[in-house]
Amino acid sequence: MVGGTSVGERAFKASNAVIMVVIMIVTIYPFWYAIISSLNGGMDLQRGPVFLWPRQFTWASWKTVLADPALIQASWITISRTVIVTCISILYTAMFAYAFSRPYIKGKKWYAALGITSMYFSGGLIPTFMLFNWLGLYDSYWVYILPSLFSGFWNVIILNANYKGIPDALYESAKLDGASEYMMFFRIVLPLSKPVLAALSVFSAVGIWNDYGTTLYFTQSENLQTLQYMILKLVQTSSAAEQMSNSVALANPGIAELLARSQGQGLVTAKTIELASMVIASIPMIIMYPFAQRFFAKGVLLGSIKG
């Protein structure tokens, strides 16, 4: 980089660094706040917020959350659907994209037309709901799996662009050795596409882990709840309770006190439970993303355009 070390230059660099630090603090602080509050005693938290470190450190809320059978069931649903769908859909989509990328495949134009149309037109929520209902997917574990097994034509286009970097000579020599299309896919294409596949897998896993729409729209049984959906319910009940106590607080302090007590006593309150579940449910993503980060540079260029 060019640039001297004039006073103006140094002032710019310093203020730029300060701005960056401020932005970092603002983006990360909410999550830090959740961690320290969830590790703080519940009643103590009601006296006033903690800022940097728990005032009264305790694992009580975490223990309560981790011992909750509903949470274990929800974790099981969330983990299993994330793993199954990510593995199958990325592998299958890579295979689909391989077949689609072969210049000699018959009917390529038709497949392209079909795929591109599917990117821009969909029936929307209600027709999809009716289809799922008709297929018997409504309120069944399969609703988490079946509709996501193909990760969409967007990813086919991304993979297709990546496959273009594989030299034709590799295919030709494999063909001369009598390799089948499957062998070419598994022996040549898959090993050479690891970075993009890793990036797509991360996007897929994050999307599924964080999804609560499927649970909200297409299930009603309690044993099909996902982690995110459980937390959504916790957030909604606690914010409803807060509003109630806020509006009551003005009229009648006694009732407000009673409502506050109904939120829990001692080390564990509704608030700390909520925050502890949030933190616990984010741990897998937090662990995963720095590892996956090195694959991003390649994959994200195309991948993150779609939002």
Place this chain on the structure above:
Amino acid sequence: MKAVETGSTNVAAIKNINRRSKRLLDFRAQLELGTMIWPGILFIIVFNFIPLFGLVMAFKDYDPITGVKGIFTSPWNHFYHFKEMFRNFQFWPMVKNTLGMNLLGALVSIPVTLLFALFLNEITSRKFKSFIQTITYLPHFLSWVIYGGLIITFLNPQEGIVNFLLVKLHLVDKPIEFLGDPHYFWGLMIVSGLLKDIGWGAILYLAAMAGVEQSLYEAAAIDGASRFKRMLHITLPGILPTLMILIIFAISGMLNNNFTQIYVMQNSLNMSASQVIDTYLYQIGLQQFQFAAATAIGLLKSVFAVLLLVGANYASNRLTRSGLF
């Protein structure tokens, strides 16, 4: 003479065999490719195209009790759902909320993210730069349930840290009910959306900036161009195509709100500012089972979304010669 003849027939026979085996090989290859691609095609047909038939409901008097068959047998109703939609008192406020939040959101988040990327690009220490990126990515990987829940906790009038500070610093007399007051809702959505995705959004710009010819900067520096002049005249034009693609996406998504974000923070008190097309669709469609009316709104929305996409792309091609297609 005879020997030569048999030789040529042999060659012909071998050629024939070769041709047949090549055809056989071709057939095998096509069959294998077919087995790879057909399940996906079947998937697209089932999950993308079959629901399109359901759109017929928008023009019919459909009763959910009649099931799937009823979609086709129920009587046409002369655009009743569409007329009813415009007569509904909830319709225009909902459109206003949808467009308002998206438009203001795009006007704030695109320039701010771009500025962040521009300044981040000026950080010369590679380690510091990637550290900033790692930290600012993080919220993108948290779900909206969690990030939204954190924002709610932060803004809580009694225990929330924001109100605590506002009161302590005597900026307000009594705590502000951020989520109970419709006036704050749009701002909350825009700011929280920006905070969550600023680091992630900057990746695209940074990647585009890395592609800008370094010699241009050196030449400009020799000519005495200041840092800001270089940003304005070299970096910005260099990333224009990326910027245009993001603007096209923002325009075509004008009618799509982030349901996951809004639904978390929506409550009965801020409903007048938080009801958008997507949340309304969920409410009347899946909570009140007005399938046909919800389908009509969904259909109208997707038609306008496609028009917006085509229009934005056309405008971008005309104005900047770079577009999506």
